[in-house]
Amino acid sequence: MKTSIIPIFIPHIGCPYRCVFCNQWRITGRRGVPDGNAVARTIKEYVTSAAEKRHWEVAFYGGSFTAIPMALQEELLAPAYEALQQGRIQAIRCSTRPDCIDEEILSRLKRYGLSTVELGVQSMDDAVLARAKRGHTAQDVVTATALLREHGFTVGHQLMPGLPGEDWNSLQDTTAAICRLQPDIARIYPVVVIADTELADMYRQGDYTPLSVHEGVLRAAYMKQAFVEAGIQCIRTGLQATEDLDDPAQVLAGAYAPAMGEMVDTRRYRILLFRLLDEAVRQDSVVVSYNRRDTSRVRGYGGSTVKQAKMCYAVPIQWKEDAALPEGTIGVTCRNAAWQIDVNTGTIYTK
Template identity: 65%
Template sequence: MQTSIIPIFIPHIGCPHRCVFCNQWQITGHRGVPSPDEVRRLIASYTASARTPRRWEVAFYGGSFTAIPVEIQEGLLQPAHEALMAGTIDGIRCSTRPDCITPAILERLQGYGLTCVELGVQSMDDDVLTKARRGHTAGDVVAATELLRQYGFTVGHQLMPGLPGEDWDSLVRTTDAICRLQPDLARIYPVAVLTGTDLADSWRAGCYHALTIHEGVVRAAYMKQRFLEQGINCIRTGLQATEDLDDDTQVLAGAYTPAMGELVDTRRYGRQLLSFLRSLPAGPGITICYNRRDTSRVRGYRNVTVKTARWSLPHRLTWRQDEVPVGHIRVCQGRTSYDLDVNSKTGPTMI
C-alpha cells in the first residue's frame, strides 16, 4: 500500500547552531511554529483528500525537532499521537541533529508513538563539519545511530554533498562511513547557496566555489548508487521544490534544480546501460526492455541516454516498455538476453 507523508514544518528554533548553509524558512517554504490545532487540521485535510486507501505518516521536518523546547514538542506530538491511536494515521517521524539524541529524548518520542528519526548528518568528515559550523562531529552521528538502533527506531541519514572543504576523497569517505553505519534510509541534498546565509557571503567573496548542477548530479549519483548497493533505501535526492527555491533571487548558486532526482537516476541508469552496450559485439540489433515506471530513468532525462546511444554506438537499438521488474533492464541481442540490475553491484547476468 502506498505511504503518503503529512509534512509539518518546524522553523529554526531550539537549534544551538547556525550552519553556514542554513536559511531554514527558504528550504521549507514555511514560517512560524504551527499550533496543535493546525496540526490537527493538516492531518484531517490530508487524510480526507485521499481517493484511494494508503498509509499516512506525520513527519516533523524543517528544524531540529528534539532540540526545541519540550512543551512545544509535546504540543505538536499530541495531536499526531491522537490520530495514530484513532487509526487515522499509521506512523510519526521527525528529523533532528545527531547531538540532540539521548535516552530521555527517545523515551519521550516513543511515548508519543514516533518510530522513525532522521539525522541531519550532512558529512562524516570532521573538517567539513567544522567549516559548515554544524556543531557536531562524525562521532556524534555514530553514537546517535547506535542509540536509535538500541531503542528500535528506524534510522534515516540526511547528507549534503558540496559543503565547504569537501573534495572527492572526502565524499568517498563520507559515503563509506554511511555504508558501514547502515541506516534504513537516506536523503541526499546537494548544496544550494541561499540568500541570507553565511555561505552566500563566502560565495560572493569568492571564498566558496559552489557546485554546478552537473557536479551535484555526479556526487549525488555516486552516493545513491553506493547506498542502494548496500541495501540503504535512498528516498530523496535534491531539495523539494518550493516557490522560494524556484526564485533565482533566493537561490544564488549551487546544485539546485527541481529535476535533480531525475537527473541523478538518468546518470546512474545511463552509465551502467551504455557501459554494458559498449561491451556487446556488433551484429544483430539490440532490444532494450524496461518497466513503464522506469521509462525516464532508462531513456534518460529528455531522452539523453537514447540520443547518446544513437551517436556513440554502432548497434541498431530498439527501446521498449515490457514486463520487467522496476530497477532492472533487459538487454536482448539475437537469442541472448541479459538482466541488468541497476541497483546492485552484481553486474549483468545472462538469462
C-alpha cells in the first residue's frame, strides 16, 4: 500500500533561534499559522481526494514542533489523533530541535499517538553548529536520540552538508557520528542560500562560499552511501521543489536542483560501478544489467553514466534491463567472469 504524507507546515513557530540559513517561508512555500480546524480540513481534503486506499501519515513540518506553546501543540494534534483513532490516517510525525526533547514532551506526543520524531541535526561538528547559530550541540543530538529510542519512537535525523565552516573532514566526522547513532531514517539537505537570511548577507559580503550543485551532489552522495550501508533509510535528498525555490530571485546560490535525489543516486551507483569496471575491463566487451526500476540510477541522470563510460573505457559496453536482478543490484558480465554489486552494502560479489 502506498504511503502518502499529509503535510502541516508550521514555519518559524516555537524556534528560539534564527539559524543563518533559515527562511522557512521560502523553503516550505507556505505562510501563516494553522489551527486545529485547518489541520482537520487538510486531513479531510487529502484522504477524500485519493482514488485508492493509502497509508496516510500526518506530518508537522517546517518549525520546532515541540517548542511551540503546549496549548497550540495540543490543538494541532487533537484532530490528527481523532483521525488516527477513526482509522482515516495511520500515523503522525513531527520535526523538532534536538534541544526541545524531554520526558514530559515525549509523554505528551505519545498520548496523542505520534510515532515518529525527526530531529534537525544539520551537523555533528560543534564549531559548525555554532557558526550556523543553531543554539544546540552535538551532545544534544545524542541525548535526544537516546530519549526517543527509550520511549519507542521512530527516530529521524535531518542533515545539512555545506554549512559555514564545514570541510570534508567535518562532513566525514558528522557522517560517522550519525552512523553510530543509528537513526531509523535520515534526510539530507545540501545548503541553499535563500533570500532574506543571514547566510545570504554572508554570501554577498564574500564571507561564505556556497556549494555548487556538483559539490552538493558529491557530499550528499557520500553521506547517503554511508547511511544505507549502515542500515539507515535515507528518505529524501535535497529540498522539495516549490515555486519560491524555483525563483532565482529567492535562491541566490548553493546546491539546489529539483532532481537532486536522482543526481545523488547517479553518483552513488556510478562510483561503485566504475570501481569494478576499473578492475574488470580489459579487452572484452561488457554487459551492465540492472532492474528496470534502477534504470536511471545505473545509466545516470540524463544518461550521464553511459556517456562517461564511453569516454573512460575503450571496450563496448551494453546496457540492459534484467528482471531477475533485485532493485539495488548491478550485474557486470565479461566473457569469462561475472559480478554483482549490492549498492546498499557497497559489496561486490563474484558470480
